[in-house]
Amino acid sequence: MGMFIVLEGIDGAGKSTQAKMLAKWFENKGYEVVLTKEPTDTAFGKLIRRLVLTGGKEGIIDGARISKEAEALLFAADRAEHVKKLIEPSLKAGKVVISDRYFYSSLAYQWARGLDLEWLINLNAFAPRADLVILLDLPVKESIKRINGRSIRSEFDKIVELQKKVRENYLKLAEKFEEIRIINALAPVEDIHNDIVALVEHELLEKRE
Ligand SMILES: Nc1ncnc2c1ncn2[C@@H]1O[C@H](COP(=O)(O)OP(=O)(O)O)[C@@H](O)[C@H]1O
Ligand SMILES: Cc1cn([C@H]2C[C@H](O)[C@@H](COP(=O)(O)OP(=O)(O)O)O2)c(=O)[nH]c1=O
Incomplete structure:
Protein backbone atom coordinates (compact mmCIF):
# COMPACT_ATOMS: atom_id res chain seq x y z
CA MET A 1 0.00 0.00 0.00
CA GLY A 2 1.10 3.54 -0.74
CA MET A 3 0.81 6.60 1.45
CA PHE A 4 -2.08 9.03 1.45
CA ILE A 5 -1.30 12.61 2.52
CA VAL A 6 -3.80 15.48 2.48
CA LEU A 7 -3.26 19.23 2.80
CA GLU A 8 -6.06 21.22 4.38
CA GLY A 9 -6.64 24.79 5.46
CA ILE A 10 -8.60 27.91 4.61
CA ASP A 11 -8.30 29.53 1.18
CA GLY A 12 -4.85 31.05 0.72
CA ALA A 13 -3.22 29.05 3.53
CA GLY A 14 -0.52 27.78 1.18
CA LYS A 15 -1.85 24.30 0.41
CA SER A 16 -1.05 24.18 -3.29
CA THR A 17 2.41 25.70 -2.74
CA GLN A 18 3.27 23.11 -0.08
CA ALA A 19 1.64 20.21 -1.95
CA LYS A 20 3.91 20.84 -4.94
CA MET A 21 7.02 21.10 -2.75
CA LEU A 22 6.16 17.90 -0.89
CA ALA A 23 5.53 16.07 -4.16
CA LYS A 24 9.00 17.11 -5.41
CA TRP A 25 10.57 16.00 -2.13
CA PHE A 26 9.07 12.51 -2.46
CA GLU A 27 10.04 12.29 -6.14
CA ASN A 28 13.65 13.16 -5.29
CA LYS A 29 13.59 10.27 -2.84
CA GLY A 30 12.49 7.96 -5.65
CA TYR A 31 8.81 7.58 -4.81
CA GLU A 32 6.08 7.55 -7.43
CA VAL A 33 3.83 10.49 -6.60
CA VAL A 34 0.29 11.42 -7.61
CA LEU A 35 -0.43 15.09 -6.91
CA THR A 36 -4.13 15.78 -6.96
CA LYS A 37 -6.84 18.08 -5.58
CA GLU A 38 -10.51 18.62 -4.78
CA PRO A 39 -12.67 19.86 -6.34
CA THR A 40 -11.17 17.74 -9.14
CA ASP A 41 -10.64 18.68 -12.77
CA THR A 42 -13.26 16.15 -13.90
CA ALA A 43 -16.78 16.97 -15.09
CA PHE A 44 -17.92 16.74 -11.46
CA GLY A 45 -15.40 19.33 -10.31
CA LYS A 46 -16.37 21.56 -13.24
CA LEU A 47 -20.01 21.28 -12.24
CA ILE A 48 -19.10 22.36 -8.71
CA ARG A 49 -17.13 25.34 -10.00
CA ARG A 50 -20.12 26.30 -12.15
CA LEU A 51 -22.90 25.77 -9.61
CA VAL A 52 -21.25 26.41 -6.27
CA LEU A 53 -18.06 28.41 -6.51
CA THR A 54 -18.77 31.00 -9.17
CA GLY A 55 -22.02 32.25 -7.69
CA GLY A 56 -23.00 32.54 -11.35
CA LYS A 57 -26.54 32.57 -12.67
CA GLU A 58 -26.69 28.82 -13.09
CA GLY A 59 -26.07 28.30 -9.39
CA ILE A 60 -29.06 30.37 -8.53
CA ILE A 61 -32.47 28.75 -8.23
CA ASP A 62 -35.37 30.97 -7.20
CA GLY A 63 -33.00 33.81 -6.49
CA ALA A 64 -30.91 31.92 -3.97
CA ARG A 65 -27.75 29.81 -4.05
CA ILE A 66 -28.22 26.11 -4.57
CA SER A 67 -29.11 24.45 -1.29
CA LYS A 68 -26.30 23.61 1.11
CA GLU A 69 -27.43 19.98 1.01
CA ALA A 70 -27.07 19.85 -2.79
CA GLU A 71 -23.68 21.52 -2.42
CA ALA A 72 -22.48 18.86 0.04
CA LEU A 73 -23.76 16.10 -2.26
CA LEU A 74 -21.95 17.56 -5.27
CA PHE A 75 -18.65 17.68 -3.37
CA ALA A 76 -19.27 14.10 -2.22
CA ALA A 77 -20.04 12.90 -5.77
CA ASP A 78 -16.84 14.50 -7.05
CA ARG A 79 -14.99 12.82 -4.19
CA ALA A 80 -16.48 9.38 -4.91
CA GLU A 81 -15.10 9.52 -8.45
CA HIS A 82 -11.78 10.80 -7.12
CA VAL A 83 -11.51 7.95 -4.60
CA LYS A 84 -12.58 5.14 -6.93
CA LYS A 85 -10.80 6.22 -10.11
CA LEU A 86 -7.59 7.77 -8.81
CA ILE A 87 -6.88 7.59 -5.07
CA GLU A 88 -7.57 3.91 -4.37
CA PRO A 89 -5.92 2.54 -7.54
CA SER A 90 -2.84 4.72 -6.93
CA LEU A 91 -2.53 3.56 -3.31
CA LYS A 92 -2.93 -0.07 -4.38
CA ALA A 93 -0.08 0.48 -6.86
CA GLY A 94 2.12 1.64 -3.97
CA LYS A 95 2.22 5.30 -4.91
CA VAL A 96 2.32 8.36 -2.68
CA TYR A 109 -16.82 24.20 5.03
CA GLN A 110 -20.24 22.59 4.79
CA TRP A 111 -20.43 22.50 8.61
CA ALA A 112 -19.64 26.23 8.56
CA ARG A 113 -22.46 26.65 6.03
CA GLY A 114 -24.86 25.24 8.60
CA LEU A 115 -25.05 21.50 7.94
CA ASP A 116 -24.87 18.96 10.73
CA LEU A 117 -21.37 17.56 11.31
CA GLU A 118 -22.52 13.97 11.92
CA TRP A 119 -24.62 14.08 8.73
CA LEU A 120 -21.54 15.21 6.82
CA ILE A 121 -19.34 12.53 8.39
CA ASN A 122 -21.89 9.85 7.41
CA LEU A 123 -22.22 11.24 3.88
CA ASN A 124 -18.45 10.97 3.44
CA ALA A 125 -18.04 7.59 5.17
CA PHE A 126 -17.23 5.94 1.81
CA ALA A 127 -13.99 7.91 1.62
CA PRO A 128 -11.01 6.22 3.30
CA ARG A 129 -9.25 8.35 5.89
CA ALA A 130 -5.86 9.74 4.99
CA ASP A 131 -2.66 8.49 6.65
CA LEU A 132 -1.70 12.07 7.45
CA VAL A 133 -3.57 15.37 7.14
CA ILE A 134 -1.45 18.51 7.27
CA LEU A 135 -3.60 21.39 8.50
CA LEU A 136 -2.03 24.69 7.46
CA ASP A 137 -3.34 27.04 10.10
CA LEU A 138 -3.18 30.83 9.95
CA PRO A 139 -5.35 33.83 10.83
CA VAL A 140 -7.95 34.74 8.20
CA LYS A 141 -6.49 38.25 7.90
CA GLU A 142 -3.20 36.79 6.64
CA SER A 143 -4.85 34.44 4.18
CA ILE A 144 -6.91 37.30 2.73
CA LYS A 145 -3.72 39.31 2.19
CA ARG A 146 -2.20 36.39 0.33
CA ILE A 147 -5.12 35.85 -2.02
CA ASN A 148 -5.97 39.47 -2.69
CA GLY A 149 -3.78 39.36 -5.76
CA ARG A 150 -5.79 36.58 -7.37
CA SER A 151 -7.82 37.68 -10.33
CA ILE A 152 -10.89 35.47 -10.17
CA ARG A 153 -12.16 35.20 -6.64
CA SER A 154 -15.74 34.13 -6.13
CA GLU A 155 -18.14 35.60 -3.61
CA PHE A 156 -17.80 32.31 -1.78
CA ASP A 157 -14.18 32.94 -0.92
CA LYS A 158 -14.63 36.57 0.01
CA ILE A 159 -16.79 36.03 3.03
CA VAL A 160 -14.40 36.62 5.89
CA GLU A 161 -16.83 35.45 8.55
CA LEU A 162 -17.23 32.13 6.84
CA GLN A 163 -13.45 31.72 6.64
CA LYS A 164 -13.16 32.40 10.36
CA LYS A 165 -15.73 29.73 11.11
CA VAL A 166 -13.96 27.34 8.75
CA ARG A 167 -10.66 27.90 10.52
CA GLU A 168 -12.29 27.18 13.90
CA ASN A 169 -13.95 24.09 12.49
CA TYR A 170 -10.64 22.72 11.23
CA LEU A 171 -9.14 23.16 14.69
CA LYS A 172 -12.10 21.30 16.23
CA LEU A 173 -11.76 18.54 13.63
CA ALA A 174 -8.09 18.15 14.59
CA GLU A 175 -9.30 17.02 18.03
CA LYS A 176 -11.66 14.46 16.48
CA PHE A 177 -9.43 12.98 13.76
CA GLU A 178 -6.04 11.86 15.03
CA GLU A 179 -4.51 11.93 11.53
CA ILE A 180 -4.83 15.75 11.44
CA ARG A 181 -1.65 17.59 12.45
CA ILE A 182 -1.56 21.37 12.80
CA ILE A 183 1.24 23.36 11.18
CA ASN A 184 1.73 27.10 11.70
CA ALA A 185 1.29 28.48 8.18
CA LEU A 186 2.42 32.01 9.02
CA ALA A 187 6.07 31.06 8.59
CA PRO A 188 8.10 31.48 5.37
CA VAL A 189 7.44 28.90 2.65
CA GLU A 190 10.74 27.01 3.19
CA ASP A 191 10.23 26.76 6.96
CA ILE A 192 6.75 25.33 6.52
CA HIS A 193 8.12 22.82 4.00
CA ASN A 194 10.74 21.71 6.52
CA ASP A 195 8.10 21.31 9.23
CA ILE A 196 5.98 19.20 6.87
CA VAL A 197 8.96 17.02 5.91
CA ALA A 198 9.78 16.47 9.60
CA LEU A 199 6.19 15.43 10.23
CA VAL A 200 6.15 13.06 7.25
CA GLU A 201 9.44 11.46 8.30
CA HIS A 202 8.33 11.04 11.88
CA GLU A 203 4.71 10.03 11.34
CA LEU A 204 4.89 8.00 8.15
CA LEU A 205 8.35 6.93 7.05
CA GLU A 206 9.83 5.93 10.43
CA LYS A 207 6.72 3.92 11.30
CA ARG A 208 7.10 1.88 8.10
CA GLU A 209 10.71 0.89 8.65
N1 LIG B 1 4.33 30.81 3.68
C1 LIG B 1 3.90 31.76 2.84
N2 LIG B 1 4.16 33.07 3.09
C2 LIG B 1 3.71 34.03 2.26
N3 LIG B 1 3.01 33.81 1.13
C3 LIG B 1 2.71 32.53 0.83
C4 LIG B 1 3.14 31.44 1.66
N4 LIG B 1 2.70 30.28 1.11
C5 LIG B 1 2.03 30.63 -0.01
N5 LIG B 1 2.04 31.96 -0.19
C6 LIG B 1 1.40 32.73 -1.28
O1 LIG B 1 0.05 32.90 -0.89
C7 LIG B 1 -0.83 32.65 -2.01
C8 LIG B 1 -1.75 31.47 -1.68
O2 LIG B 1 -0.99 30.27 -1.65
P1 LIG B 1 -1.57 28.89 -2.21
O3 LIG B 1 -0.50 27.87 -2.06
O4 LIG B 1 -2.17 29.08 -3.54
O5 LIG B 1 -2.74 28.64 -1.12
P2 LIG B 1 -4.00 27.66 -1.13
O6 LIG B 1 -3.69 26.56 -2.10
O7 LIG B 1 -4.08 27.17 0.27
O8 LIG B 1 -5.19 28.48 -1.50
C9 LIG B 1 0.07 32.44 -3.21
O9 LIG B 1 0.23 33.66 -3.87
C10 LIG B 1 1.38 31.97 -2.59
O10 LIG B 1 2.48 32.31 -3.39
C1 LIG C 1 -13.29 20.01 -1.46
C2 LIG C 1 -14.19 21.07 -0.93
C3 LIG C 1 -13.95 22.42 -1.19
N1 LIG C 1 -14.77 23.37 -0.71
C4 LIG C 1 -14.48 24.79 -1.01
C5 LIG C 1 -13.22 25.32 -0.39
C6 LIG C 1 -12.77 26.40 -1.35
O1 LIG C 1 -13.34 27.63 -0.97
C7 LIG C 1 -13.32 25.93 -2.66
C8 LIG C 1 -12.26 25.32 -3.52
O2 LIG C 1 -11.97 26.19 -4.46
P1 LIG C 1 -10.53 26.25 -5.11
O3 LIG C 1 -10.48 27.52 -5.82
O4 LIG C 1 -10.22 24.99 -5.79
O5 LIG C 1 -9.63 26.21 -3.79
P2 LIG C 1 -8.61 27.26 -3.20
O6 LIG C 1 -9.37 28.50 -2.97
O7 LIG C 1 -8.18 26.61 -1.90
O8 LIG C 1 -7.49 27.37 -4.17
O9 LIG C 1 -14.32 24.96 -2.39
C9 LIG C 1 -15.89 23.05 0.04
O10 LIG C 1 -16.65 23.91 0.45
N2 LIG C 1 -16.14 21.73 0.29
C10 LIG C 1 -15.35 20.71 -0.15
O11 LIG C 1 -15.62 19.52 0.10
Whole structure:
Protein backbone atom coordinates (compact mmCIF):
# COMPACT_ATOMS: atom_id res chain seq x y z
CA MET A 1 0.00 0.00 0.00
CA GLY A 2 1.10 3.54 -0.74
CA MET A 3 0.81 6.60 1.45
CA PHE A 4 -2.08 9.03 1.45
CA ILE A 5 -1.30 12.61 2.52
CA VAL A 6 -3.80 15.48 2.48
CA LEU A 7 -3.26 19.23 2.80
CA GLU A 8 -6.06 21.22 4.38
CA GLY A 9 -6.64 24.79 5.46
CA ILE A 10 -8.60 27.91 4.61
CA ASP A 11 -8.30 29.53 1.18
CA GLY A 12 -4.85 31.05 0.72
CA ALA A 13 -3.22 29.05 3.53
CA GLY A 14 -0.52 27.78 1.18
CA LYS A 15 -1.85 24.30 0.41
CA SER A 16 -1.05 24.18 -3.29
CA THR A 17 2.41 25.70 -2.74
CA GLN A 18 3.27 23.11 -0.08
CA ALA A 19 1.64 20.21 -1.95
CA LYS A 20 3.91 20.84 -4.94
CA MET A 21 7.02 21.10 -2.75
CA LEU A 22 6.16 17.90 -0.89
CA ALA A 23 5.53 16.07 -4.16
CA LYS A 24 9.00 17.11 -5.41
CA TRP A 25 10.57 16.00 -2.13
CA PHE A 26 9.07 12.51 -2.46
CA GLU A 27 10.04 12.29 -6.14
CA ASN A 28 13.65 13.16 -5.29
CA LYS A 29 13.59 10.27 -2.84
CA GLY A 30 12.49 7.96 -5.65
CA TYR A 31 8.81 7.58 -4.81
CA GLU A 32 6.08 7.55 -7.43
CA VAL A 33 3.83 10.49 -6.60
CA VAL A 34 0.29 11.42 -7.61
CA LEU A 35 -0.43 15.09 -6.91
CA THR A 36 -4.13 15.78 -6.96
CA LYS A 37 -6.84 18.08 -5.58
CA GLU A 38 -10.51 18.62 -4.78
CA PRO A 39 -12.67 19.86 -6.34
CA THR A 40 -11.17 17.74 -9.14
CA ASP A 41 -10.64 18.68 -12.77
CA THR A 42 -13.26 16.15 -13.90
CA ALA A 43 -16.78 16.97 -15.09
CA PHE A 44 -17.92 16.74 -11.46
CA GLY A 45 -15.40 19.33 -10.31
CA LYS A 46 -16.37 21.56 -13.24
CA LEU A 47 -20.01 21.28 -12.24
CA ILE A 48 -19.10 22.36 -8.71
CA ARG A 49 -17.13 25.34 -10.00
CA ARG A 50 -20.12 26.30 -12.15
CA LEU A 51 -22.90 25.77 -9.61
CA VAL A 52 -21.25 26.41 -6.27
CA LEU A 53 -18.06 28.41 -6.51
CA THR A 54 -18.77 31.00 -9.17
CA GLY A 55 -22.02 32.25 -7.69
CA GLY A 56 -23.00 32.54 -11.35
CA LYS A 57 -26.54 32.57 -12.67
CA GLU A 58 -26.69 28.82 -13.09
CA GLY A 59 -26.07 28.30 -9.39
CA ILE A 60 -29.06 30.37 -8.53
CA ILE A 61 -32.47 28.75 -8.23
CA ASP A 62 -35.37 30.97 -7.20
CA GLY A 63 -33.00 33.81 -6.49
CA ALA A 64 -30.91 31.92 -3.97
CA ARG A 65 -27.75 29.81 -4.05
CA ILE A 66 -28.22 26.11 -4.57
CA SER A 67 -29.11 24.45 -1.29
CA LYS A 68 -26.30 23.61 1.11
CA GLU A 69 -27.43 19.98 1.01
CA ALA A 70 -27.07 19.85 -2.79
CA GLU A 71 -23.68 21.52 -2.42
CA ALA A 72 -22.48 18.86 0.04
CA LEU A 73 -23.76 16.10 -2.26
CA LEU A 74 -21.95 17.56 -5.27
CA PHE A 75 -18.65 17.68 -3.37
CA ALA A 76 -19.27 14.10 -2.22
CA ALA A 77 -20.04 12.90 -5.77
CA ASP A 78 -16.84 14.50 -7.05
CA ARG A 79 -14.99 12.82 -4.19
CA ALA A 80 -16.48 9.38 -4.91
CA GLU A 81 -15.10 9.52 -8.45
CA HIS A 82 -11.78 10.80 -7.12
CA VAL A 83 -11.51 7.95 -4.60
CA LYS A 84 -12.58 5.14 -6.93
CA LYS A 85 -10.80 6.22 -10.11
CA LEU A 86 -7.59 7.77 -8.81
CA ILE A 87 -6.88 7.59 -5.07
CA GLU A 88 -7.57 3.91 -4.37
CA PRO A 89 -5.92 2.54 -7.54
CA SER A 90 -2.84 4.72 -6.93
CA LEU A 91 -2.53 3.56 -3.31
CA LYS A 92 -2.93 -0.07 -4.38
CA ALA A 93 -0.08 0.48 -6.86
CA GLY A 94 2.12 1.64 -3.97
CA LYS A 95 2.22 5.30 -4.91
CA VAL A 96 2.32 8.36 -2.68
CA VAL A 97 -0.94 10.28 -3.12
CA ILE A 98 -0.90 13.96 -2.12
CA SER A 99 -4.27 15.71 -2.26
CA ASP A 100 -4.88 19.44 -1.95
CA ARG A 101 -8.18 19.17 0.02
CA TYR A 102 -10.29 16.05 0.70
CA PHE A 103 -13.37 15.17 2.78
CA TYR A 104 -12.03 17.18 5.71
CA SER A 105 -12.79 20.26 3.57
CA SER A 106 -16.44 19.20 3.37
CA LEU A 107 -16.56 18.78 7.14
CA ALA A 108 -15.03 22.21 7.75
CA TYR A 109 -16.82 24.20 5.03
CA GLN A 110 -20.24 22.59 4.79
CA TRP A 111 -20.43 22.50 8.61
CA ALA A 112 -19.64 26.23 8.56
CA ARG A 113 -22.46 26.65 6.03
CA GLY A 114 -24.86 25.24 8.60
CA LEU A 115 -25.05 21.50 7.94
CA ASP A 116 -24.87 18.96 10.73
CA LEU A 117 -21.37 17.56 11.31
CA GLU A 118 -22.52 13.97 11.92
CA TRP A 119 -24.62 14.08 8.73
CA LEU A 120 -21.54 15.21 6.82
CA ILE A 121 -19.34 12.53 8.39
CA ASN A 122 -21.89 9.85 7.41
CA LEU A 123 -22.22 11.24 3.88
CA ASN A 124 -18.45 10.97 3.44
CA ALA A 125 -18.04 7.59 5.17
CA PHE A 126 -17.23 5.94 1.81
CA ALA A 127 -13.99 7.91 1.62
CA PRO A 128 -11.01 6.22 3.30
CA ARG A 129 -9.25 8.35 5.89
CA ALA A 130 -5.86 9.74 4.99
CA ASP A 131 -2.66 8.49 6.65
CA LEU A 132 -1.70 12.07 7.45
CA VAL A 133 -3.57 15.37 7.14
CA ILE A 134 -1.45 18.51 7.27
CA LEU A 135 -3.60 21.39 8.50
CA LEU A 136 -2.03 24.69 7.46
CA ASP A 137 -3.34 27.04 10.10
CA LEU A 138 -3.18 30.83 9.95
CA PRO A 139 -5.35 33.83 10.83
CA VAL A 140 -7.95 34.74 8.20
CA LYS A 141 -6.49 38.25 7.90
CA GLU A 142 -3.20 36.79 6.64
CA SER A 143 -4.85 34.44 4.18
CA ILE A 144 -6.91 37.30 2.73
CA LYS A 145 -3.72 39.31 2.19
CA ARG A 146 -2.20 36.39 0.33
CA ILE A 147 -5.12 35.85 -2.02
CA ASN A 148 -5.97 39.47 -2.69
CA GLY A 149 -3.78 39.36 -5.76
CA ARG A 150 -5.79 36.58 -7.37
CA SER A 151 -7.82 37.68 -10.33
CA ILE A 152 -10.89 35.47 -10.17
CA ARG A 153 -12.16 35.20 -6.64
CA SER A 154 -15.74 34.13 -6.13
CA GLU A 155 -18.14 35.60 -3.61
CA PHE A 156 -17.80 32.31 -1.78
CA ASP A 157 -14.18 32.94 -0.92
CA LYS A 158 -14.63 36.57 0.01
CA ILE A 159 -16.79 36.03 3.03
CA VAL A 160 -14.40 36.62 5.89
CA GLU A 161 -16.83 35.45 8.55
CA LEU A 162 -17.23 32.13 6.84
CA GLN A 163 -13.45 31.72 6.64
CA LYS A 164 -13.16 32.40 10.36
CA LYS A 165 -15.73 29.73 11.11
CA VAL A 166 -13.96 27.34 8.75
CA ARG A 167 -10.66 27.90 10.52
CA GLU A 168 -12.29 27.18 13.90
CA ASN A 169 -13.95 24.09 12.49
CA TYR A 170 -10.64 22.72 11.23
CA LEU A 171 -9.14 23.16 14.69
CA LYS A 172 -12.10 21.30 16.23
CA LEU A 173 -11.76 18.54 13.63
CA ALA A 174 -8.09 18.15 14.59
CA GLU A 175 -9.30 17.02 18.03
CA LYS A 176 -11.66 14.46 16.48
CA PHE A 177 -9.43 12.98 13.76
CA GLU A 178 -6.04 11.86 15.03
CA GLU A 179 -4.51 11.93 11.53
CA ILE A 180 -4.83 15.75 11.44
CA ARG A 181 -1.65 17.59 12.45
CA ILE A 182 -1.56 21.37 12.80
CA ILE A 183 1.24 23.36 11.18
CA ASN A 184 1.73 27.10 11.70
CA ALA A 185 1.29 28.48 8.18
CA LEU A 186 2.42 32.01 9.02
CA ALA A 187 6.07 31.06 8.59
CA PRO A 188 8.10 31.48 5.37
CA VAL A 189 7.44 28.90 2.65
CA GLU A 190 10.74 27.01 3.19
CA ASP A 191 10.23 26.76 6.96
CA ILE A 192 6.75 25.33 6.52
CA HIS A 193 8.12 22.82 4.00
CA ASN A 194 10.74 21.71 6.52
CA ASP A 195 8.10 21.31 9.23
CA ILE A 196 5.98 19.20 6.87
CA VAL A 197 8.96 17.02 5.91
CA ALA A 198 9.78 16.47 9.60
CA LEU A 199 6.19 15.43 10.23
CA VAL A 200 6.15 13.06 7.25
CA GLU A 201 9.44 11.46 8.30
CA HIS A 202 8.33 11.04 11.88
CA GLU A 203 4.71 10.03 11.34
CA LEU A 204 4.89 8.00 8.15
CA LEU A 205 8.35 6.93 7.05
CA GLU A 206 9.83 5.93 10.43
CA LYS A 207 6.72 3.92 11.30
CA ARG A 208 7.10 1.88 8.10
CA GLU A 209 10.71 0.89 8.65
N1 LIG B 1 4.33 30.81 3.68
C1 LIG B 1 3.90 31.76 2.84
N2 LIG B 1 4.16 33.07 3.09
C2 LIG B 1 3.71 34.03 2.26
N3 LIG B 1 3.01 33.81 1.13
C3 LIG B 1 2.71 32.53 0.83
C4 LIG B 1 3.14 31.44 1.66
N4 LIG B 1 2.70 30.28 1.11
C5 LIG B 1 2.03 30.63 -0.01
N5 LIG B 1 2.04 31.96 -0.19
C6 LIG B 1 1.40 32.73 -1.28
O1 LIG B 1 0.05 32.90 -0.89
C7 LIG B 1 -0.83 32.65 -2.01
C8 LIG B 1 -1.75 31.47 -1.68
O2 LIG B 1 -0.99 30.27 -1.65
P1 LIG B 1 -1.57 28.89 -2.21
O3 LIG B 1 -0.50 27.87 -2.06
O4 LIG B 1 -2.17 29.08 -3.54
O5 LIG B 1 -2.74 28.64 -1.12
P2 LIG B 1 -4.00 27.66 -1.13
O6 LIG B 1 -3.69 26.56 -2.10
O7 LIG B 1 -4.08 27.17 0.27
O8 LIG B 1 -5.19 28.48 -1.50
C9 LIG B 1 0.07 32.44 -3.21
O9 LIG B 1 0.23 33.66 -3.87
C10 LIG B 1 1.38 31.97 -2.59
O10 LIG B 1 2.48 32.31 -3.39
C1 LIG C 1 -13.29 20.01 -1.46
C2 LIG C 1 -14.19 21.07 -0.93
C3 LIG C 1 -13.95 22.42 -1.19
N1 LIG C 1 -14.77 23.37 -0.71
C4 LIG C 1 -14.48 24.79 -1.01
C5 LIG C 1 -13.22 25.32 -0.39
C6 LIG C 1 -12.77 26.40 -1.35
O1 LIG C 1 -13.34 27.63 -0.97
C7 LIG C 1 -13.32 25.93 -2.66
C8 LIG C 1 -12.26 25.32 -3.52
O2 LIG C 1 -11.97 26.19 -4.46
P1 LIG C 1 -10.53 26.25 -5.11
O3 LIG C 1 -10.48 27.52 -5.82
O4 LIG C 1 -10.22 24.99 -5.79
O5 LIG C 1 -9.63 26.21 -3.79
P2 LIG C 1 -8.61 27.26 -3.20
O6 LIG C 1 -9.37 28.50 -2.97
O7 LIG C 1 -8.18 26.61 -1.90
O8 LIG C 1 -7.49 27.37 -4.17
O9 LIG C 1 -14.32 24.96 -2.39
C9 LIG C 1 -15.89 23.05 0.04
O10 LIG C 1 -16.65 23.91 0.45
N2 LIG C 1 -16.14 21.73 0.29
C10 LIG C 1 -15.35 20.71 -0.15
O11 LIG C 1 -15.62 19.52 0.10
